[in-house]
Amino acid sequence: MSSETTRLQMALLAPAQAQKHVTVNEALMRLDGMVNLVLQSVSTAVPPGAVLDGQCWGLPASSEGAWAGQGGRIAVGANGGWIFLPPAPGMRAFVADRGQQAIHDGTDWAVGALSLGQGGSGLMTGLAEGEVTLGTGSSAVTDVLIPAGAMVIGATARVAAALTGPLTGWRLGTTGATNRFGQGLGKPEGSWARGLLGSPMAYYQPAPLIVTSEGGNFTGGRIRLAVHWLEMRLPL
Incomplete structure (x- = not known):
């Protein structure tokens, strides 16, 4: 024994x-x-x-x-x-x-594995989050990155410190679609966005989240961001 x-x-x-x-x-x-x-x-x-x-x-x-x-x-x-x-x-x-x-x-x-086959393949969830501190300008490319080969479900955001400047609002997206996850978003602290896509979007190249002002430039503020996706794991 x-x-x-x-x-x-x-x-x-x-x-x-x-x-x-x-x-x-x-x-x-x-x-x-x-x-x-x-x-x-x-x-x-x-x-x-x-x-x-x-x-x-x-x-x-x-x-x-x-x-x-x-x-x-x-x-x-x-x-x-x-x-x-x-x-x-x-x-x-x-x-x-x-x-x-x-x-x-x-x-x-x-x-992130939801499923995992005997050969190593699987369906994975993914999450990236971070915070952007805004300076003077009309947009900010963030460090929150969507990886290549991801099927994005959506992105979320919350204003951590009130946005300042002559802007009327802001939008959240990626290159070529700066409002993909929301537009006309609020400036006060606590304002939020829940950008759930009606149809998941495949990204074949890495893409950072981009914050863009509406109606004027940013002069300050902070926004917390997150993006959520699915991806397929290759067999080993």
Whole structure:
């Protein structure tokens, strides 16, 4: 009989074992981290300065320091140190720094996967978000980027600091369609846009979101932006 469980490698109690609480407590620490799994990141290679019990990280191959040599495994914070566990194909997690669900394909985490075939193909969700601080001008090309090969569902925005200048409103879109996700949008703080497309739009080249003024130039303000899409994952 094996001395540990298959999936989470939790040590099993032995007959007449001394200090059974040590074995049980470590098993509980592993379960606390791995049940309803939340990964802080799957791309961070350097361990955090403070180890929080139960906090989990998906380790890239380039991991350093206390994570060196553990690439591909899950690091679970436990008693000021780390327990390293192997992910299993089909395991699901929420990746906190990406704001998306992920499925493990047996080699890596497929972030955004809705489905994942045995050959690695899948239907993926995508999300990019950011904030633009406006200066003087009629438009701003933002860092919020739609990738090539994306089927865009829509984009959303909220004014984080009131827009200033002689403008009457603003619009949100991309090159060639500056109002694709909304026009005549409000200037006061808290104004918002929910640009849901009637038909999803395929983008075959990368495209940044563009904010454009109406009726006059911007002189200041901040807008938070997000864009949402679907894409198809190629077989491995």
